[in-house]
Amino acid sequence: MTDPTSARYRRLPSEVDPSQYVVEIPSFVDDRPEAAAPPPAAAPELVAATQLAEGYGGRRTIRRTQVRTGLWLAGVPIVCLVAIAVVQIVLAG
Template identity: 60%
Template sequence: MDERTEHNRYTQLPPTVDPAAFVVEVPAFEDDRPAPPPIPPAAAPELVAATEFARGAGGPRTIRRTQIPAALVIAGVPIVIVAVIAVVQVLFAQ
């Protein structure tokens, strides 16, 4: 291309394009994922709460279940360090 045709190329709009030329057909597929169990009717809030509690009981550990081990580590490490320092001081004080 020479410079004149390159310059003229940007002075005009492109020709109109048929939108049907850009339609892409995607084949449908069947969703084979397991469906979640249906939620009980709203008239029974106790049943809804019991169902949600039972659904979450057998799952992976939650934040509340990890709080106890975390608290033991966070509180236990300084207590052990202080105990070791106290024992060392008692032994070397004599």
């Protein structure tokens, strides 16, 4: 072991000072808007009406978006293939 770098590992410090290894991370202010407080639980009709008015249609909204996306993803390639087939038929005849 004549490597000069191994000499630095022969003598270790007796104690490690934790203050040398403390990393301070600055905090930040969370400026995101908070959600509105839910209405009192004593009035379920009010909760349902508020959610409906705010657009919490839930499944219908998600399902409608999924159907629209599915039609685009499946419909556009199908229409392109049909157009190519029609052009090939017209040019072959």
